[in-house]
Each structure stands twice: as structure tokens, then as C-alpha cells.
Amino acid sequence: MNEKLLAVEPVSPVEGTRVVDLTQTFTWELNENNDGDSLSYELQVSLDRSFTDPYISALTDSNEYEANKQLNDNSIYLWRVITEDNIGEIAISDTIRFFTNKNREPPLTFGQLSPDNGGKVLSKNPELIWEKAKDNDPLDYAEYTVVLSTVEGLQKNRKSIDAGRDTSITLESDLLDNTKYFWSVVAVDTDTLKTRSDTLSFTVDTDQEPPLAFGLISPEDKETEVSQTPTFIWEQTDDPDPNDAVTYTVKIGKDNLFTEEVRSIDAGSDTSVTIQSELDNNSKYYWSVTALGDDSLATYSDTLSFVVGTITDIDNPEELPDEYKLHDPYPNPFNPQTTIKYDLPKPSEVEINVYNITGRKVRTLLDKKQSAGSYQVRFDGSGLPSGTYIFRMMAGEYQSEQSVILLK
Numbered sequence: 215m216n217e218k219l220l221a222v223e224p225v226s227p228v229e230g231t232r233v234v235d236l237t238q239t240f241t242w243e244l245n246e247n248n249d250g251d252s253l254s255y256e257l258q259v260s261l262d263r264s265f266t267d268p269y270i271s272a273l274t275d276s277n278e279y280e281a282n283k284q285l286n287d288n289s290i291y292l293w294r295v296i297t298e299d300n301i302g303e304i305a306i307s308d309t310i311r312f313f314t315n316k317n318r319e320p321p322l323t324f325g326q327l328s329p330d331n332g333g334k335v336l337s338k339n340p341e342l343i344w345e346k347a348k349d350n351d352p353l354d355y356a357e358y359t360v361v362l363s364t365v366e367g368l369q370k371n372r373k374s375i376d377a378g379r380d381t382s383i384t385l386e387s388d389l390l391d392n393t394k395y396f397w398s399v400v401a402v403d404t405d406t407l408k409t410r411s412d413t414l415s416f417t418v419d420t421d422q423e424p425p426l427a428f429g430l431i432s433p434e435d436k437e438t439e440v441s442q443t444p445t446f447i448w449e450q451t452d453d454p455d456p457n458d459a460v461t462y463t464v465k466i467g468k469d470n471l472f473t474e475e476v477r478s479i480d481a482g483s484d485t486s487v488t489i490q491s492e493l494d495n496n497s498k499y500y501w502s503v504t505a506l507g508d509d510s511l512a513t514y515s516d517t518l519s520f521v522v523g524t525i526t527d528i529d530n531p532e533e534l535p536d537e538y539k540l541h542d543p544y545p546n547p548f549n550p551q552t553t554i555k556y557d558l559p560k561p562s563e564v565e566i567n568v569y570n571i572t573g574r575k576v577r578t579l580l581d582k583k584q585s586a587g588s589y590q591v592r593f594d595g596s597g598l599p600s601g602t603y604i605f606r607m608m609a610g611e612y613q614s615e616q617s618v619i620l621l622k
Contacts, residue, residue: 220245221305222255222277222295227312234316236285241278242295242307256296259285263292263309287316288350313352320407321347321356326399329416334457338388338420346381347401347409355379356401356409366396368413389418392454417456422597424511425451425460427580430503433520440520442492446501448515450485453507459483463504466493470500470517470590471553496523514592516584534586535559538612543605547621548595554579554605554616555590562586562609568593569604576603595620 223243227233240257257279259270269291272279285291291314295307324347329335347356357379363372377383377399389395395418399411428451433440446464453460464487466477476499481487493499502517535557543552558564564584568577576598579591593605600622606615 219297219299219303219305221307222297224293224295224307224310227293227310229310229312231312233285233312233314236287236314236316237281238285239278239280240293240295244277245297252300254298255279256298257293258296259291259293261289261291265292265294285314287314288319288352289314290352315351318405318407319350320405321349321354321401321403321409323409324348324399324401324411326397326411326414329414331414332416334417334419336420338391338418339385340389340416340418341382341384342397342399343382344399344411349403351403351405354403354405356403359400359402360397361400362395362397364390364393364395366413366415368396368398391418391420392423392456393418394456419455422509422511423454423507424577424594425453425458425505425507425513427451427513427578427582428503428505428515429582430501430515430518433501433518435516435518436520438521438523440522442495442522443489444493444520444522445486445488446503447486448503451505451513455507455509458508460505460507463506464501465504466499466501468497468499470519472500472502493522497521509597511597512594514594516589516591535588538562538609538614540605540607540614540616543593543616543618547619549620549622550595551592552595552618553590553592555588556607556609557588558584558586558609560586562612564607564609566591566605566607569606570598571602571604579605593618 222245225241225243227238255274257270257272258265258268260268270281270283290311292309292311294309297305324345326344328343329340342360349356358377360375360377360383361368361372363370365371375383394415396413396415398413401409428449431447431449433444451460461483462481464479464481465472468474468476479487498519498521500517500519503515505513536559538559539557541555543554545552562584564580564582566580567575568579569575579593598620600620603618603620604615605618
């Protein structure tokens with residue numbers, strides 16, 4: 215009576231081993247408990263566990279087989295041995311998994327997903343996201359390190375952040391506002407081979423700000439005998455927000471509130487413009503310039519006056535104020551602009567800031583030395599939420615506040 219046929223024990227390659235020789239010899243240990251019947255062995259090597267279409271299928275009566283077919287590199291294989299006796303009974307061995315890896319390779323090239331290259335982020339703690347780096351070496355995986363710097367070559371001011379196997383991180387330390395950063399990601403596999411991503415950039419811009427204050431150059435305040443086709447010249451200003459361009463609009467009117475506006479001229483990025491059609495001769499005019507950032511936040515220059523030709527009724531100097539005063543803003547409530555007038559009895563360093571209801575400064579409208587006289591500045595609340603805001607003026611030892619409501 216035949217005893218039950220027993221399976222052989224696979225010997226080499228062993229479970230989970232890394233094979234560098236692509237011409238592989240498979241060996242197994244015969245089971246001595248099988249009876250004396252003649253036995254045959256079928257070696258099966260497959261790329262999938264079903265063995266429906268083996269990569270290698272070979273018959274032998276020995277306990278080893280040198281494959282006559284070269285294995286593919288960087289592949290995971292499964293192998294087993296089927297024992298069959300002379301009456302057709304079979305026994306199947308355990309299935310053993312191994313992988314080929316003759317030439318160890320670094321992770322494949324991968325890219326960054328967010329932030330967009332050259333784009334803006336509105337948080338000081340942005341999330342950085344990148345693609346998963348694939349690796350041709352079987353069973354290898356990558357761990358990542360993010361390299362961040364304010365210097366393009368990443369050689370100075372650099373910070374390295376370990377992300378483990380994650381493909382994103384949220385920066386815990388605050389980045390600097392209005393600052394450009396450069397970043398790349400290094401993928402290191404289990405063989406310590408490395409692949410570095412491209413170096414991309416982004417800019418932190420958490421608080422959108424208007425262009426900086428600037429001055430008017432020509433015509434000077436109260437200048438007379440100005441041409442009927444004058445050239446208006448003003449200082450160039452910058453926008454604190456990175457990558458924001460500044461454009462200018464010149465306003466010319468016959469009163470300092472520009473209710474009787476004569477001209478509104480777009481100057482683009484130029485800091486001068488020449489009137490093409492003549493102004494009225496022997497007439498007094500006022501002019502100012504608006505600087506507009508890409509985020510539509512505006513900064514307004516002082517308003518100056520000039521005379522085309524000469525007129526006797528304005529030759530006398532205007533009466534100077536006898537005390538400091540910050541007048542009520544008008545209009546109030548407003549949306550989105552209001553005007554603040556103030557008086558200086560003598561030359562003074564003047565600073566006018568805008569604060570929200572919590573006491574946080576949201577805008578500097580003026581910070582410069584001015585001659586004695588009466589002035590006005592405009593406040594543009596575009597980009598700010600509705601609410602109460604405080605104007606605070608400081609000139610020498612004088613301080614005063616006025617409240618205003620932005621109602622959108």
C-alpha cells in the first residue's frame with residue numbers, strides 16, 4: 215500500500231532573498247519518507263502567485279535545476295516544486311519568494327506638486343507636496359528630506375526637514391513674510407542611494423500691502439508760470455508684496471478734492487507723463503498721483519497746486535493754520551476710500567497710521583517731514599474686512615485719533 219506522497223523542501227533561493235546572479239540554480243531537499251517509487255520533479259518559477267503561465271517550467275529527476283533561461287533584473291519571483299510519482303499522485307512544495315537586483319539603482323526622478331514654482335503662498339506655514347519617488351529595485355522604498363533656503367543654490371541659510379516616507383509636510387516654524395524661498399526634496403532608498411528633485415521657488419505673502427509712500431517732484435507745490443502742456447514727474451515707489459508691479463495714475467483738477475476733475479491719465483509704470491492737450495492759461499490746478507499694486511491696493515501722494523501762467527489773486531500766500539489738528543474723515547462710513555485732512559502750524563515730522571479695532575496696525579498712510587500748512591491723505595480699504603478702524607496722527611508732541619467705519 216502506497217503511503218501519501220510528501221512534498222519536497224525548497225532550499226535555495228530562500229524566502230525574501232536578494233539574487234544578483236540572473237542565471238540561477240534552484241535546489242530542494244528530497245523527502246526521505248516517500249516510498250521507493252520513481253519520482254519526477256517540476257520546477258516552476260513565476261511572476262505571479264497563480265503560476266498559470268510560469269516564467270520557467272522544467273522537469274528533472276534531480277533535486278536541483280540550473281535555469282536555462284536568464285531571469286529579469288529588478289523583478290520579484292515565486293518558485294515551487296511539484297513532485298509526481300509513477301501513479302500520477304502529486305505533492306506541491308511551499309511557495310518561495312525572492313527578487314533579482316543585480317544593479318542597485320537610486321529612486322527615479324520625481325517632481326514637486328505644491329506650491330507652484332514662482333507662486334505665492336498666503337501662509338507662513340505652507341504645506342509642501344511632492345510626488346512619490348518610484349524605485350526600480352524591488353522592495354526598495356524612499357524616505358524624504360526637504361531642503362529649504364532663502365538662497366537660490368541652497369548652499370546658505372539652508373534648513374533640512376525629515377519627512378520620513380510621507381510625500382508632504384507642513385512647515386512648523388514661521389517663514390518670513392514678503393520673502394522668496396527655494397526648496398528641493400532628496401529621496402533616499404534603502405540602499406542609501408539618492409535622487410534630488412529640481413529646485414523650485416515660492417514667495418510668502420501673508421499680508422497684502424499697498425505700495426510705499428512716495429513724493430511728487432514737478433511741478434512743485436504752488437509753482438507758477440507752468441506750461442499749458444506740463445510734464446508731471448514723481449518718485450518711483452515699490453510694493454512690499456513680492457512680485458507686485460506698480461502702475462500710476464495722474465489726477466489733475468481745479469479743486470483739491472478733484473470734484474471738478476480735468477484730467478485722469480494712466481502712466482503705466484512710468485514716473486512721468488506730459489499733457490498733450492493744453493490746460494487753461496492763467497488758471498490754478500491741483501495734482502496728485504495714485505500708485506496701484508497688482509492686488510489693487512493703492513497709495514496716494516500728497517496733493518500739490520500749481521498755476522498755469524500767472525494770476526494775481528493767488529499770489530498771496532495762503533493763511534497757515536495756528537494749531538495742529540486731525541479733522542474728521544470724510545466720508546464716514548466709507549467704501550472703499552475716505553479722505554483725512556490735517557493741519558500743521560509749523561514744519562513737522564508727520565506719521566499717520568491706521569489700526570484695526572484690536573490695535574493691530576494695518577496701514578501706514580504717511581511718514582515724512584512736511585512744511586506748515588493744511589494737507590490731506592486718502593485711505594483705501596480695498597482688501598480689508600468691514601469694521602471700525604482708527605487713524606492715529608503723530609506730529610512732534612501732538613497726537614490725535616479719529617475713528618472711521620469701513621462698510622462693504
